Amino acid sequence: MKILLLTPPLLQPNTPYPATMHLTGYLKSVGADVEQRDLSIKVVRDILIAYGDETTEEILEFLGGPSPVEEKIEASALIEALASRIRRKVDKNFGFSRYAEKLCTAVSRFSTLERRVEKRGVMDESLEMRIDEAMNETRPDVVGVTCPFPGTLIGAFKTARYIKRKYPGVKTVLGGGYVTTELRQIKSTRPFKYFDSIICDEGYVPLAEMAGVENAAVPSFVAPSYEGIDWDEYFDIIQSDNFVTGLWSSGKWVKLIMSRGCYWGKCAFCDVKLPYIGSFKMPSAKDIVDAAESLLAVSPEFPHERNLSLAGIHFVDEAMPPRLVSQVCDEIISRGLEFEWWGNIRFDSAFTASLARKMAKAGCICVTGGLECANDRLLKLMNKGITCASAEKVLEHFSAAGIAVHAYLMYDFPTETAAEMREAERYVKSLAARNLVQSVFWHRFALTVHSPIAREPERFSLRILPYKSDFAVNEIPYVAMRAKK
Numbered sequence: 001m002k003i004l005l006l007t008p009p010l011l012q013p014n015t016p017y018p019a020t021m022h023l024t025g026y027l028k029s030v031g032a033d034v035e036q037r038d039l040s041i042k043v044v045r046d047i048l049i050a051y052g053d054e055t056t057e058e059i060l061e062f063l064g065g066p067s068p069v070e071e072k073i074e075a076s077a078l079i080e081a082l083a084s085r086i087r088r089k090v091d092k093n094f095g096f097s098r099y100a101e102k103l104c105t106a107v108s109r110f111s112t113l114e115r116r117v118e119k120r121g122v123m124d125e126s127l128e129m130r131i132d133e134a135m136n137e138t139r140p141d142v143v144g145v146t147c148p149f150p151g152t153l154i155g156a157f158k159t160a161r162y163i164k165r166k167y168p169g170v171k172t173v174l175g176g177g178y179v180t181t182e183l184r185q186i187k188s189t190r191p192f193k194y195f196d197s198i199i200c201d202e203g204y205v206p207l208a209e210m211a212g213v214e215n216a217a218v219p220s221f222v223a224p225s226y227e228g229i230d231w232d233e234y235f236d237i238i239q240s241d242n243f244v245t246g247l248w249s250s251g252k253w254v255k256l257i258m259s260r261g262c263y264w265g266k267c268a269f270c271d272v273k274l275p276y277i278g279s280f281k282m283p284s285a286k287d288i289v290d291a292a293e294s295l296l297a298v299s300p301e302f303p304h305e306r307n308l309s310l311a312g313i314h315f316v317d318e319a320m321p322p323r324l325v326s327q328v329c330d331e332i333i334s335r336g337l338e339f340e341w342w343g344n345i346r347f348d349s350a351f352t353a354s355l356a357r358k359m360a361k362a363g364c365i366c367v368t369g370g371l372e373c374a375n376d377r378l379l380k381l382m383n384k385g386i387t388c389a390s391a392e393k394v395l396e397h398f399s400a401a402g403i404a405v406h407a408y409l410m411y412d413f414p415t416e417t418a419a420e421m422r423e424a425e426r427y428v429k430s431l432a433a434r435n436l437v438q439s440v441f442w443h444r445f446a447l448t449v450h451s452p453i454a455r456e457p458e459r460f461s462l463r464i465l466p467y468k469s470d471f472a473v474n475e476i477p478y479v480a481m482r483a484k485k
């Protein structure tokens, strides 16, 4: 059985989203017949070129190349203006990195989604042409579609709908981060008109079995394969010169996972019982650095192959474990490799001053991590395993080592008072003023169905309200209970 893996529109255009690359890398390693295509980047380019003018292609090329940030901000503004014209005149759901995300964020009735899937919009013509192209080039028996975020949901179902109509013998399978978190309790049978199976969690073994591989086992590290991906198609859209947020929207980052799952796995608001957080696997530093080395072709063995447009490695871990980070740094330094990398961490006290210095020496340019409510009572209640003082020490180490920090913050956490929120805001401003964080983002607390809080709402003075859904379930409604006198 031949498998074709597709990334549907729309996702960030600067670098490929790594799901099909990891699945392809694994499936190839066990001898399966597999290919991949990123339809998202092809569709976004087709749309911009179709509605743009004779300069559009040139601007996209410029945004995909190595130019100074300031010039790219100007060029991005031209493409942004084109995108907002498309939104005004053609399809209000069009965004660079998401399609109709609002509608898809809490789809409790599949029929609402289905209406949008059936309605033609700005993506359809290009999407269908790109599907035909991929199907003709690869002639698969099974098409696996990834859906990492709500912004790819309509694209995923449109892809399956077209394949089912035009290529009726081909089996369609859906998986990905959105599926794993939101679609664990589908009641409607209609989604199965589009997909023969909808698979939660890691797709390695289920897809290997579909490809006819027997007794497939997954190693603790999976090296992705970028075969079938054309790096020249990707382009930056930069809105501000904030270094940290710029990392998300610019640069052709190769994505690797250091460790699967989270080594802490205890935060009360997090989906810790789902395997992608809860089942932790730590590979060897050697395997990780081998993969980085060959994907970036940075070692002296590959002097002519180095793709200089690749920015480096983005480790897409939940939280990179300090011990493994330290071993990875040793491996990079001892091999004399030079490349930049960044990723998510916990502000764990194990990130000492000497580890931060070693990370900088090994090429780490930035870390992102949760300071959450930035309040000791609430950090304890949510079981984050840090205090403001311990996190601040870690921030000082990164700052001294010259590593940029982005902090995720949360407001409206259960039992949080208005005074605590104001105090947290003041505290975070003081961290920024001391240059201990270079960028912050405040998210509203969301109660998700797979979190410890949802299982023990009373402990957090919450009452969960009834909800109905025949499709997606993730964020659930609640009310705060009045404090007992």
Ligand code: B12
Pocket: 011, 012, 016, 017, 018, 019, 020, 022, 023, 097, 098, 143, 144, 145, 146, 147, 148, 149, 150, 151, 173, 174, 175, 176, 177, 178, 179, 180, 181, 182, 199, 201, 202, 203, 204, 206, 207, 248, 255, 257, 271, 276, 316, 317, 318, 474
């Ligand atoms: C890094 C990351 C980001 C980064 C980078 C995103 C990017 N474009 O690369 C940033 C910070 C920018 C980001 C942003 C957002 N993110 Co985010 N992000 C992640 C994170 C931590 C890792 C993603 C990753 O690269 N994983 C590595 C790949 C290999 O894993 P994977 O995609 O899950 O694929 C595996 C399986 O799902 C499965 N699989 C995948 N495809 C298929 C297909 C088939 C057929 C099969 C069988 C299996 C299968 O097999 C793969 C290998 O095991 C995940 C959590 C996680 N651990 O996955 C959240 C996660 C994907 N993000 C999530 C969300 C919600 C968002 C935002 C919408 C947040 C927001 N409100 O703005 C935005 C959306 C951005 C966008 N463009 O639309 C959710 C998505 C779930 C959901 N509810 O929709 C996740 C799962 C975290 C969570 N539970 O909250 N994110």
Ligand code: SF4
Pocket: 262, 263, 264, 265, 266, 267, 270, 271, 272, 277, 318, 319, 346, 370
């Ligand atoms: S919030 Fe982060 S550190 Fe906490 S359990 Fe989840 S992934 Fe791990």
